Amino acid sequence: MSEQNEQPKKKSRRDFIQQIGILGVGSAIAGSAVWAGINYDKKKKAGDRIKVLTAENELLEIDKNDTTKIKKSKYDNLTLLQKEGRVGIPGKRWVMVVDLSKCKNARKCMSACQHAHHLRPEQHHINVLKMQESKNTPPFYMAKPCQHCDNPPCVAVCPVDATYKRPDGIVLIDNERCIGCRFCIAACPYSARVFHWTTPLNEEEDKDKVYNVELNVPQRKGTVSKCLFSADRLREGKMPYCVSACPNGVYYFGDENEDAVTNGTTKETVRFQKLLADNAGYRLMPELGTNPRVYYLPPKNKSYPFQEGDKSEAEEHLDNNNG
Amino acid sequence: MAKNLDMLEQTKLDKITSDLLRHIRMNKSFVLWLSFLGLALVVCIYAYTIQLKEGLSVTGLRDYVSWGMYIGNFIFFVATSLVGMLISAVLGLSGQKWAAPLARIAEFIALAFAAVAGLVIVMDMGRPERLLNVMLFARIQSPIVWDITVVITYVAISALLLYLPLIPDIKMCADKLTNIHPLLRKLYRILALNWKGTPEQAKLLKKSTRILAIMIIPVALAIHTVTSWLFASTTRVGWDSSIFGPYFVTGAFVSGAAAVIIAMFFYRTNFKLKDYITELHFDKMGKLLVLLSLVYLYFNLNEFMVPGYKMKKFDAIHLRELFTGAHALLFWSVQIFGLILPILLLFFKKMRKPAPILIIAIFVILGAWFKRYLIVVPTLEHPFLPIQNVPLNFKFYAPTLVETMITIAPIILVLIIITILSKLFPIVPIQETIEHLEESKK
Numbered sequence: 001m002s003e004q005n006e007q008p009k010k011k012s013r014r015d016f017i018q019q020i021g022i023l024g025v026g027s028a029i030a031g032s033a034v035w036a037g038i039n040y041d042k043k044k045k046a047g048d049r050i051k052v053l054t055a056e057n058e059l060l061e062i063d064k065n066d067t068t069k070i071k072k073s074k075y076d077n078l079t080l081l082q083k084e085g086r087v088g089i090p091g092k093r094w095v096m097v098v099d100l101s102k103c104k105n106a107r108k109c110m111s112a113c114q115h116a117h118h119l120r121p122e123q124h125h126i127n128v129l130k131m132q133e134s135k136n137t138p139p140f141y142m143a144k145p146c147q148h149c150d151n152p153p154c155v156a157v158c159p160v161d162a163t164y165k166r167p168d169g170i171v172l173i174d175n176e177r178c179i180g181c182r183f184c185i186a187a188c189p190y191s192a193r194v195f196h197w198t199t200p201l202n203e204e205e206d207k208d209k210v211y212n213v214e215l216n217v218p219q220r221k222g223t224v225s226k227c228l229f230s231a232d233r234l235r236e237g238k239m240p241y242c243v244s245a246c247p248n249g250v251y252y253f254g255d256e257n258e259d260a261v262t263n264g265t266t267k268e269t270v271r272f273q274k275l276l277a278d279n280a281g282y283r284l285m286p287e288l289g290t291n292p293r294v295y296y297l298p299p300k301n302k303s304y305p306f307q308e309g310d311k312s313e314a315e316e317h318l319d320n321n322n323g
Numbered sequence: 324m325a326k327n328l329d330m331l332e333q334t335k336l337d338k339i340t341s342d343l344l345r346h347i348r349m350n351k352s353f354v355l356w357l358s359f360l361g362l363a364l365v366v367c368i369y370a371y372t373i374q375l376k377e378g379l380s381v382t383g384l385r386d387y388v389s390w391g392m393y394i395g396n397f398i399f400f401v402a403t404s405l406v407g408m409l410i411s412a413v414l415g416l417s418g419q420k421w422a423a424p425l426a427r428i429a430e431f432i433a434l435a436f437a438a439v440a441g442l443v444i445v446m447d448m449g450r451p452e453r454l455l456n457v458m459l460f461a462r463i464q465s466p467i468v469w470d471i472t473v474v475i476t477y478v479a480i481s482a483l484l485l486y487l488p489l490i491p492d493i494k495m496c497a498d499k500l501t502n503i504h505p506l507l508r509k510l511y512r513i514l515a516l517n518w519k520g521t522p523e524q525a526k527l528l529k530k531s532t533r534i535l536a537i538m539i540i541p542v543a544l545a546i547h548t549v550t551s552w553l554f555a556s557t558t559r560v561g562w563d564s565s566i567f568g569p570y571f572v573t574g575a576f577v578s579g580a581a582a583v584i585i586a587m588f589f590y591r592t593n594f595k596l597k598d599y600i601t602e603l604h605f606d607k608m609g610k611l612l613v614l615l616s617l618v619y620l621y622f623n624l625n626e627f628m629v630p631g632y633k634m635k636k637f638d639a640i641h642l643r644e645l646f647t648g649a650h651a652l653l654f655w656s657v658q659i660f661g662l663i664l665p666i667l668l669l670f671f672k673k674m675r676k677p678a679p680i681l682i683i684a685i686f687v688i689l690g691a692w693f694k695r696y697l698i699v700v701p702t703l704e705h706p707f708l709p710i711q712n713v714p715l716n717f718k719f720y721a722p723t724l725v726e727t728m729i730t731i732a733p734i735i736l737v738l739i740i741i742t743i744l745s746k747l748f749p750i751v752p753i754q755e756t757i758e759h760l761e762e763s764k765k
Contacts (some may be wrong), residue, residue: 110712122713123386129711144708158554159467160453179456180379180449183467185389191706194387195449221378222449239652267418285707288558300623317709 082174085213088166093256094229095169096145096243097275099297103128103141103250104304112245115224118202118217118282123194125227126242130306130314139306139314140272140299143250145242146171146192146227147284154193156183163224169293171258174213177242178223185224189288193226222274247302256293336757343448343753346594346745353746359737367732370725371446379449381725387710388703388720392730393447399578400440400693400733401474401550402571406431406579408543412536421607424599424751424757426664428586430485431750432579435740437478437546439733441471446729466552484535486514487528491754494518504517547572548607554698560637560704576615577662578691584608584684586741588677590750591708599751602676609675612687616666623662640705649719650701653693661690692739 048064078086105128113125125145132139150265155165162178164169185193195249199221200206206218230240238244243251243264254261254272262269277292279297306314339369363418374381384391410429414422445451461468497511518524551571554562564570587608591600627645630638665683668674698719710718722730 077380092523122717124712127712129709130606131709153558155466157467159462159463159471160456162456162460163687177453177456177460178450179453181444181447181466181467182389182449183553186554186559186703189558189707191387191708197382197385198378208676220450295746311711313711 006092008193038131052164053321065100075308079173079210081210082176082213084168085172085174086234088170088231089234090167090258092168092234093293095254095256095261095272095293095295096148096229096240097252097261097272097281097295098143099250099252099279100140100142100299101297101302102128102248103143103299104248105130105141105307105310106247108245108247109143109251112241113227116230117228117242118200118206118219119194119225120201120275123225125192125194125225130310132314132318135318138299138302139311141306141310143191143242144190144284145229145294147190147290147294148227148229150291150293151289152186153189153288153290157183157187159183166249171226171230172213172228172231173216174222175216175220175225177209178220180222180224182224187290189285189290190292195224196221206264239292243323329523336675339480339756340495340499340753342596343495343543343599343756345459346590346596346750347496347500347501347747349746351434352593352743357739359741360634360735360742361558362740364732364735367735370728371732373750374446374729381720381723382729383428383716383726385717385720387711387717388476388700390493390703391720392696392722392726393443395692395699396730396733397440397447398550398571398695398698398736400436400443401546401690402575402695403579403582403688404433404436404440404481405543405572405575407437407484408539409594410583411484412539412543415472415536416533420759421604423755425583425587425608426488426755427478427485427748427750427752428590429583430481431741431744432582432586433707434478434481434485434687435737435744436582437474437481439736440474440476441589442736443733446733452642458584466549469549470546470553473542473549477539477542477546479541481536484532484539487535488752488755489533489748490516490528491520492749492752494520495753497672505762514765544572547575560641560705560707561698564626566609566622566625570619572627573615573619573622574691574694577612577619578688579688580612581617581684581691586681587690588681590683590745591677592733593744594750598752599729599756605677606672606675608671609680612680612684613666613669616662616669616687618661620666622641623658637705637707641701644701644705647696650697654697657685657690657693657697660686661694662687686755 026221049061050064050067051059051061052067053059061129066176093138109126110124110128111319112121113119114121117125127144129142130139131142148169150165150169152163152165155163157163159181160177160179163171163173163184180195183222184196196219200219203218203221210242212220212232214228214235215232216225216228219225230238230242233240237251239262240251246264247267249263251264252261252270252272252275253264254269256272258259259272260269261272261275275297276295277299281297282293283292283295377591382391382393407430410422411426414425445454449455457468459469492514493511497508499513500508500511546567548571551567555564555567557563584605587600587604590596627642631646634642644650665687668683669680674680702719704720
């Protein structure tokens with residue numbers, strides 16, 4: 001026991017000298033590094049610093065040596081608009097609520113949409129349908145945009161990643177990549193997609209425009225197009241074209257994360273969850289598991305009558321069902 | 324005495340060789356037939372240039388029925404190509420010796436239909452010039468990517484399965500054919516790959532052919548199963564079916580067997596091969612066709628009776644449309660003349676003679692084509708939500724003339740490929756026929 005206690009004492013002087021030595025060598029190395037660093041900085045010229053633009057659009061000046069080349073990805077040869085269009089708007093989860101009790105088939109949404117996206121009269125990104133579920137239930141008008149499903153069948157089947165789902169919930173199509181196989185049209189249960197069978201409207205006027213994937217203009221012959229939730233307007237902080245155009249207060253649009261949706265006509269903002277809870281909100285064909293981002297409020301206490309002339313068309317689909 | 328017998332044997336072998344090589348020559352009827360096909364193809368290609376210029380608006384396709392005749396044609400092509408696997412792999416490996424003389428016909432059909440199937444799908448594309456995007460941006464989740472992968476694999480294996488057993492025959496072509504262009508002889512020499520017929524070479528060839536024959540079975544099943552998944556992977560009524568894979572595969576064998584019977588008949592009469600493609604072959608193929616058709620009938624029963632019993636809302640719309648609606652005439656014609664009647668008739672031996680079975684096979688193959696049309700179109704005419712606010716031609720699909728010509732083009736192309744192949748290579752395997760003869764003597 002006593003022997004063991006003595007040993008560290010004996011060693012302590014040697015240890016002390018050792019530590020001094022290490023410290024000395026260490027400070028010598030550190031000193032020379034600082035000296036070299038200062039010298040290196042002196043040698044540097046202004047040209048070795050470069051300006052970079054960050055993703056947040058901030059202009060910074062940094063040392064050239066601090067930059068690392070980013071590995072090339074398959075998105076590299078896309079335009080800025082196409083890249084932005086793939087990323088979406090951070091932090092948002094867009095939702096639409098369509099109040100069927102207010103829709104009187106004014107079709108202002110349809111024309112605003114067709115005007116914005118340069119579509120022909122028979123091409124509908126949003127289509128107001130005359131619906132009737134069964135013989136004894138009343139007919140109603142139902143605006144039907146793309147449902148922007150959270151489990152989109154169209155995106156699953158696309159062979160080239162031309163149609164894709166963004167983090168903010170929007171499903172878009174890059175018509176510079178679309179090969180026109182129309183598998184997405186076959187896969188969509190909501191018939192939400194249209195195809196450019198012939199030359200798009202305004203092709204001549206649009207031909208020099210840079211392709212905006214969030215507006216899908218210029219439209220391209222031989223590619224698929226559909227409702228984009230007006231992603232270009234959302235980026236500007238505005239409501240979608242159809243929502244703003246509606247004169248009857250049918251549409252609410254907003255962010256699920258904020259739990260707030262705003263009526264496009266009255267500009268009234270309400271709680272999204274509460275709106276659904278109070279009015280028995282539902283989604284189309286929930287049994288398919290597509291999880292749409294478009295919600296419907298049932299056509300209860302309709303503020304407008306269903307037009308007599310539209311009844312036969314609503315029944316057409318019903319007749320086939322045999323009630 | 325023995326010497327005499329040997330000589331007799333030799334003359335017999337010579338006769339076989341010369342008989343089976345006889346059709347490899349240019350003659351008037353061949354040139355006439357080929358130029359007719361060529362002309363027809365040019366007209367159809369012209370139709371395609373119209374489509375390229377004007378867009379797919381020249382077809383009867385619109386936003387709701389966005390797949391039509393082209394896609395139906397595509398399934399038909401992939402389907403018919405499956406017969407190569409059936410005859411050379413399944414029958415070959417299970418020791419059905421009678422099928423050996425038909426293996427090459429089946430492989431010609433398989434290769435031609437599978438290779439052209441790729442073109443058929445390009446004809447349906449809105450932007451065919453972006454075809455390479457499928458390679459550049461391939462998304463492994465998409466059944467189209469699977470389909471392209473397996474079809475290319477199938478074409479490659481089919482080509483090898485055709486070529487390898489052909490090597491000894493190519494050598495014979497190079498040695499024995501007179502009156503051929505020196506360049507063609509040189510081509511034969513190159514293609515014969517220095518074949519000498521040594522036991523070592525023969526063993527190697529047999530082994531590799533066997534490996535290919537085994538490999539082609541899963542690939543062939545895959546191409547048509549994946550093709551069926553192009554439909555079954557959607558939620559559409561009439562496509563959303565779990566039996567689509569086997570339903571398509573059995574249907575494929577039916578149309579492929581019919582194609583082989585038709586080809587057999589024409590080769591037998593035009594190439595004077597009555598001693599090699601005999602009535603026995605027609606009889607056996609007839610029995611095979613009955614068996615395949617019965618299996619297909621069984622799948623049809625499942626496919627229509629099970630949803631028909633329940634009549635769920637949208638299934639009911641679809642089935643009514645087929646059974647009594649706008650597609651009823653076509654539907655029942657296909658089922659009766661393309662499936663039920665052929666089964667009943669082919670039970671009789673008399674109907675399995677070359678001439679009657681040819682007519683039955685033509686009905687079967689026509690039925691097979693229209694069956695594909697019926698799989699694609701009616702489903703799309705009845706989506707879940709009503710078709711409204713569009714012109715009338717969006718609601719009902721009617722193929723146009725240009726579209727019909729573009730649909731016929733690949734069929735002509737297949738005929739051209741098969742015609743040329745059968746003018747370059749012996750249609751009945753010579754080497755195997757000789758081997759078979761020697762084996763049967765022992």
